[in-house]
Amino acid sequence: MEKELQYFxxxxxxxxxxxxxxxxxxxxKLMKVRFQEEGVHFFEKLLDFILLxxxxxxxxxxxxxxxxxxLNLEQLHFLYQQSCYDKSC
Numbered sequence: 001m002e003k004e005l006q007y008f009x010x011x012x013x014x015x016x017x018x019x020x021x022x023x024x025x026x027x028x029k030l031m032k033v034r035f036q037e038e039g040v041h042f043f044e045k046l047l048d049f050i051l052l053x054x055x056x057x058x059x060x061x062x063x064x065x066x067x068x069x070x071l072n073l074e075q076l077h078f079l080y081q082q083s084c085y086d087k088s089c
Contacts, residue, residue: 005018
């Protein structure tokens with residue numbers, strides 16, 4: 001693909017430069033990749049977010065301010081249980 005881009009730039013009258021160190025993050029931003037949120041509840045989004053942050057970015061600590069105001073007791077219990085799996089509580 002780089003050859004095609006270079007050919008295109010060579011045919012231009014103006015001087016144009018481009019970055020040759022594109023990362024996956026840059027590509028995903030360019031393509032506007034987003035999660036589909038239709039029909040997904042807050043609790044499911046929260047669990048997905050925590051899981052992705054932990055797996056991809058290796059985040060080990062999450063501070064959830066006033067989470068008891070947003071989740072019911074069953075959801076809180078499940079969240080606590082899930083958080084213990086990686087830590088061997």
